[in-house]
Amino acid sequence: MRLRKIPNASELVGNHPNFVSEPEKYKGKWTRYFQNTNPLHIEIGSGKGRFITTLARQNKDINYIALERQVSVLAKLTGKIPDTELKNLAVVNADAELLPQFFSPGEISRIYLNFSDPWPKKRHAKRRLTNSRFLEIYKVLLKDDGIISFKTDNRDFFEYSIEQFELSGYSLINITYDLHKSPLADGNVTTEYEERFLKQGLPIYALTARKDILPPLY
Numbered sequence: 001m002r003l004r005k006i007p008n009a010s011e012l013v014g015n016h017p018n019f020v021s022e023p024e025k026y027k028g029k030w031t032r033y034f035q036n037t038n039p040l041h042i043e044i045g046s047g048k049g050r051f052i053t054t055l056a057r058q059n060k061d062i063n064y065i066a067l068e069r070q071v072s073v074l075a076k077l078t079g080k081i082p083d084t085e086l087k088n089l090a091v092v093n094a095d096a097e098l099l100p101q102f103f104s105p106g107e108i109s110r111i112y113l114n115f116s117d118p119w120p121k122k123r124h125a126k127r128r129l130t131n132s133r134f135l136e137i138y139k140v141l142l143k144d145d146g147i148i149s150f151k152t153d154n155r156d157f158f159e160y161s162i163e164q165f166e167l168s169g170y171s172l173i174n175i176t177y178d179l180h181k182s183p184l185a186d187g188n189v190t191t192e193y194e195e196r197f198l199k200q201g202l203p204i205y206a207l208t209a210r211k212d213i214l215p216p217l218y
């Protein structure tokens with residue numbers, strides 16, 4: 001996401017009450033941070049935050065973490081949260097590569113990947129957030145019945161992601177090649193990017209992937 005640099009973005013984000021400056025301190029202890037044992041849902045690459053702030057307002061019994069690596073973008077997200085309003089949302093400024101430093105195995109119930117950068121060049125495939133390298137990391141951090149929800153406007157990226165999810169042993173459910181013309185549109189919360197593509201009349205591709213733990217063979 002390209003955005004004009006906000007000169008005081010680090011300060012704006014750093015001073016916000018929902019910002020967590022040392023997320024590694026809460027590895028395996030997010031229940032302590034949120035002071036409850038509600039399920040933990042994270043969005044990777046939250047952008048300007050329309051999606052996750054809406055969900056956090058709608059579902060007070062779920063704890064949310066917005067992970068975003070660009071601080072200028074995060075400043076837009078924190079700008080959407082009046083101080084002290086959302087106690088069930090934590091904001092983290094970091095790259096997805098660092099997830100294992102922030103979460104213990106089985107700590108996350110759900111991961112959202114919304115309009116992740118498609119990295120179309122083959123030599124950049126490893127950077128895609130649905131590359132099997134990342135899918136293996138998510139698998140460790142998700143609970144046994146954990147799920148990943150993925151939406152994109154890019155058909156090639158979507159088809160690549162389906163292959164990667166299958167290679168990594170996830171079960172795919174609710175696959176749609178036109179989310180907004182499907183029954184799954186009901187209750188769908190849109191992101192900033194999604195709104196832009198919808199205005200252009202473009203289809204949105206979406207799926208849910210479930211981490212499946214097979215029972216032992218004996």
Ligand SMILES: C[S@@+](CC[C@H](N)C(=O)[O-])C[C@H]1O[C@@H](n2cnc3c(N)ncnc32)[C@H](O)[C@@H]1O
Pocket residue numbers: 001044045046047048067068069070073094095096097114115116117191192193194
């Ligand atoms: C195309 S934008 C989509 C933003 C938002 N999800 C939406 O749908 O409006 C992708 C966002 O993911 C962030 N991002 C990309 N790779 C990331 C990574 N490895 N770790 C954390 N954030 C990442 C980018 O900085 C950018 O803000």
